[in-house]
Amino acid sequence: MNSTLLLSTFDKIIRDWPYVVELFQKGEIAAALGITVWMVLLSVTFSYVLGLPVGIILYVTDKTGIKPNVVVNKILGVIVNIFRSIPFIILMVAFLPVAKSLVGKSYGNAAMVVMLVIGAAPYVARMVESSLKEVDKGVIEAAQSLGANTFQIIVKVLLPEARPSLMIGAIISTVTVIGYTAMAATIGGAGLGALAITQGHLRGHQAVIWTAVVLIVLIVQLIQEGGMWLVKKTDRRVRNENKRNKAQKNK
Amino acid sequence: MIEFVDVGKTFQSVSGPIVALRNVNLTIGDGEIFGIIGLSGAGKSTLVRCINFLEEPTEGRVIVDGEDLGQVGPKRLRQIRRNIGMIFQSFNLLEQRNVFDNVKFPLTLGRFDRKAADARVEELLTLVGLWDRRKSYPSQLSGGQKQRVAIARALATNPKYLLCDEATSALDPVATESVLSLLRHINETLGVTIVVITHEMHVIEKICTSVAVIADSEIKEVGKVADVFSDPKTRTAKELIMPDLVRYAGKKPGEIQFRLLFNGESSDMPLISALALETGVAVNIVYADTKNVDGKVFGRMVITLPAEKAENADKVTAFFDENHIKYVIETDDEDQSADDTTIAEVADDE
Ligand SMILES: Nc1ncnc2c1ncn2[C@@H]1O[C@H](COP(=O)(O)OP(=O)(O)O)[C@@H](O)[C@H]1O
Ligand SMILES: [Mg+2]
Numbered sequence: 159m160n161s162t163l164l165l166s167t168f169d170k171i172i173r174d175w176p177y178v179v180e181l182f183q184k185g186e187i188a189a190a191l192g193i194t195v196w197m198v199l200l201s202v203t204f205s206y207v208l209g210l211p212v213g214i215i216l217y218v219t220d221k222t223g224i225k226p227n228v229v230v231n232k233i234l235g236v237i238v239n240i241f242r243s244i245p246f247i248i249l250m251v252a253f254l255p256v257a258k259s260l261v262g263k264s265y266g267n268a269a270m271v272v273m274l275v276i277g278a279a280p281y282v283a284r285m286v287e288s289s290l291k292e293v294d295k296g297v298i299e300a301a302q303s304l305g306a307n308t309f310q311i312i313v314k315v316l317l318p319e320a321r322p323s324l325m326i327g328a329i330i331s332t333v334t335v336i337g338y339t340a341m342a343a344t345i346g347g348a349g350l351g352a353l354a355i356t357q358g359h360l361r362g363h364q365a366v367i368w369t370a371v372v373l374i375v376l377i378v379q380l381i382q383e384g385g386m387w388l389v390k391k392t393d394r395r396v397r398n399e400n401k402r403n404k405a406q407k408n409k
Numbered sequence: 410m411i412e413f414v415d416v417g418k419t420f421q422s423v424s425g426p427i428v429a430l431r432n433v434n435l436t437i438g439d440g441e442i443f444g445i446i447g448l449s450g451a452g453k454s455t456l457v458r459c460i461n462f463l464e465e466p467t468e469g470r471v472i473v474d475g476e477d478l479g480q481v482g483p484k485r486l487r488q489i490r491r492n493i494g495m496i497f498q499s500f501n502l503l504e505q506r507n508v509f510d511n512v513k514f515p516l517t518l519g520r521f522d523r524k525a526a527d528a529r530v531e532e533l534l535t536l537v538g539l540w541d542r543r544k545s546y547p548s549q550l551s552g553g554q555k556q557r558v559a560i561a562r563a564l565a566t567n568p569k570y571l572l573c574d575e576a577t578s579a580l581d582p583v584a585t586e587s588v589l590s591l592l593r594h595i596n597e598t599l600g601v602t603i604v605v606i607t608h609e610m611h612v613i614e615k616i617c618t619s620v621a622v623i624a625d626s627e628i629k630e631v632g633k634v635a636d637v638f639s640d641p642k643t644r645t646a647k648e649l650i651m652p653d654l655v656r657y658a659g660k661k662p663g664e665i666q667f668r669l670l671f672n673g674e675s676s677d678m679p680l681i682s683a684l685a686l687e688t689g690v691a692v693n694i695v696y697a698d699t700k701n702v703d704g705k706v707f708g709r710m711v712i713t714l715p716a717e718k719a720e721n722a723d724k725v726t727a728f729f730d731e732n733h734i735k736y737v738i739e740t741d742d743e744d745q746s747a748d749d750t751t752i753a754e755v756a757d758d759e
Contacts, residue, residue: 262482300501300559303461304515304566305491306484314517394505396548 167364174365181357181366191373194339197267200336201274202328208279212238213286214312224298225308234283241280247337249277250345270339270347278335284395285331289323290316322393329385333378339373350374410716411437411460411570411604412473417468418455429455431626432468437619439569442596442603444617444634446610446649453606459570460604461493462486473570491519494563498575500555502547503559508534508558509756515565534559536592553584560591564601571595574606600603610650611700614638614707622646638709639670639706640737663716667738669691669726671699671706678732681712688724 179186216234219227243253250273257269293316301315317324340351350370358366390396418430429452438445447453459471462478471478473489481489502511512533516526534540537557546556556576563571573592574578576587593616595601605617613620613634620637622630624645630637642645685691692712699708716724722738729736 266628294499294501294504296497296499297503299463300495300497300562301514302495303463303490303495303572304518304562305487306518307487310518314514319503321505394507394726395548 171368172365174363175281177363178365180225181353184385186353186357186371187369187373190348190350190353190370193267194336194351194374195346195377197199197271197274197342197349198332200271201278201339202332204271204275205278205282205331205335206328208275209282210286212279212283214290214316216287218282218308218312224302224311237242238280238283241276242284246273246277247341247344249273250341254345265346267342267347267349269345272341273339273345274335278331281334282327282331285327286324289327293319293325297337303322322389322395325385325389331382332381332385335380336374336378336381352375410439410472411435412470412472413456413459413469414471414544416456416459416466416471417454418459418464419467426458430459433469433628435621435628435631436601439602440600442593442605442617444605444607444620445612445623446607446613446620447623448608448649451623453608454574456623457495457574457604460570460572461490461495463495463573491515492568493567493570493572493576494560494568495572496559496563496576498578498580500547500552500559502555502558502562504547507544507546508539508550511547511558512561512565514564518565529565530561533564536564536595536700537561552580552585553587556580556584556588557591559594561586564595564599569602570600571603572606573603575608576605577612578607578609580632582726585612588617588757592616610638611707622649624688624710635670635735639668639735639754645676661713661716663719665714665716665719665722666695666737667712667714667729669710669712670709670731670737671710673705673707675735680732683732684725684728688721688728690718690721690724692725695740 178187189227212234216231216238217223218225219231221228223231233400241249253273253276254264254269257272257278258264263269268380297319298311298315301311302344306314339347340354341347342349343352343355350373353365354370357363371395413433413435416430416433417428420427422431432530433456445456446452455464459466460473462471463649466479473493476485476489478486478489503514506514509530512530513526516529530543531540534543537560539554539557539561542550542554547558550558559576560571567587571592576592577588580588589612590604592603596603603616605612607613617634619632620634620638620644621628622641622643629643629645630641637646641650680696681692693715694710694712696709696711699706700711701707714725726736726738
């Protein structure tokens with residue numbers, strides 16, 4: 159990008175600014191923001207409702223897992239891999255009939271949430287599986303030696319011990335889903351991405367595009383930074399005492 | 410009582426079958442502190458893990474209190490496991506739970522009254538001396554403290570047995586002492602039968618009543634610690650128990666060699682000077698590995714009487730008998746030739 163082009167972009171944004179203000183006053187920006195946040199929340203929640211059990215089953219039935227089952231593991235693994243290898247934009251058009259059968263429409267926000275879940279759940283499943291794999295095998299053996307059954311090991315050992323890693327996985331999944339929501343416009347959904355495309359791109363209002371971009375970046379930052387702060391704060395492996403001591407020494 | 414009957418274990422690996430245990434026959438009596446010593450890879454962990462079926466033998470039977478573990482269902486197995494605590498080299502505590510909740514964990518697996526469980530945790534943490542650290546997380550504890558928490562956790566369900574797989578191998582000497590003392594205390598006061606796996610002979614010496622020597626997936630020798638340590642019969646046992654001794658303390662022709670074993674005798678008497686003063690016989694110390702713990706001696710010593718003084722041997726043995734010191738006179742055995750070659754090699758080096 160040469161400097162004249164850059165200047166003209168800024169120029170356009172400044173000339174467009176009143177339109178952004180107008181959209182803001184009409185409440186359209188807040189509405190788009192609200193829809194994006196709501197869509198992300200719903201999609202991530204449902205992705206975990208599906209992906210968490212699948213991830214657990216993948217881990218448990220692995221040949222080194224606590225209840226190896228080659229058949230179940232292979233079948234689930236192949237399904238997950240197929241879904242993960244389809245690009246999201248293709249997956250969206252391919253699975254419109256599924257959305258229709260589930261939410262009655264093959265367009266709009268509800269259909270978009272279905273698409274997001276189909277796209278993200280397999281991703282979540284693998285993420286959960288790899289988080290569980292990080293749990294020390296010795297701790298699981300200790301639980302077995304104490305007479306824990308498979309269900310108790312999952313609920314009382316695996317999930318709590320993997321918590322920090324699961325939380326990091328949730329942060330990454332959420333950020334990925336935010337990226338996907340921007341494509342909602344292609345099937346008539348709303349949100350910040352749709353705003354940028356319909357009001358910004360199609361009507362030639364650069365300022366709207368950049369406003370949406372800034373808002374999305376802010377949401378991502380908030381989730382990333384806030385999430386990581388929470389992970390560190392709740393991970394008991396972090397030596398809080400040491401941290402305090404160091405902080406005192408540095409003073 | 411724990412019984413191994415013709416137990417074998419073969420792992421199937423990508424590079425072919427690996428035999429970890431072969432033809433193991435062993436009986437561990439109630440109330441014992443039973444040591445199993447062997448080098449790394451000998452099959453110790455596999456052996457101890459067969460006792461709670463973390464590892465299923467591929468041959469033979471493991472029988473705990475009359476029940477063949479291979480015959481019971483998964484539910485019964487879990488019940489039996491609650492009667493067999495286990496601690497590990499790497500502690501294996503729940504990192505995201507504090508000390509209190511780690512010890513309480515086994516009590517949340519069955520039907521336990523909550524109040525009774527809390528009381529039990531307090532009792533156990535007091536026993537291992539960590540009640541004041543109950544709110545700490547494992548990452549805030551030292552190795553020795555972590556192992557004590559693990560012991561408390563393993564004892565929560567009041568097990569009859571406690572398995573220790575290299576429980577002190579990751580600890581410094583001070584922490585090792587404290588954990589070993591705690592294990593002995595548990596054995597003495599609660600009557601828990603303890604199985605101790607280790608590659609360090611001082612661990613066996615300090616707390617065990619009986620010992621099994623394992624090498625190349627086989628039990629080579631079993632017996633009371635005092636017997637096996639003072640007079641190891643097999644070459645494997647000798648190498649394990651007195652590695653330096655086998656290599657360097659070979660006896661010259663005509664020389665008379667005494668192997669002494671100290672297993673908690675009083676250390677008040679300066680032994681070698683007393684021997685010299687009382688019998689007028691001077692001996693050479695060719696090997697000594699003794700430790701003084703609370704005024705008691707543990708360890709081994711090898712002394713020799715030169716060939717020209719051999720006639721004084723009776724005086725020396727009389728002195729040992731009088732002072733209740735266990736000794737073995739080195740005799741020529743099937744290992745002698747092997748020892749001779751080793752000596753020759755050493756001599757060549759000089
Ligand atoms: N899960 C396993 N799969 C394959 N081989 C194993 C497994 N566990 C142990 N082994 C092998 O069995 C032998 C004995 O191991 P182990 O019982 O851990 O010995 P130790 O505890 O005495 O060091 C070793 O050769 C080891 O490599
Ligand atoms: Mg081992």
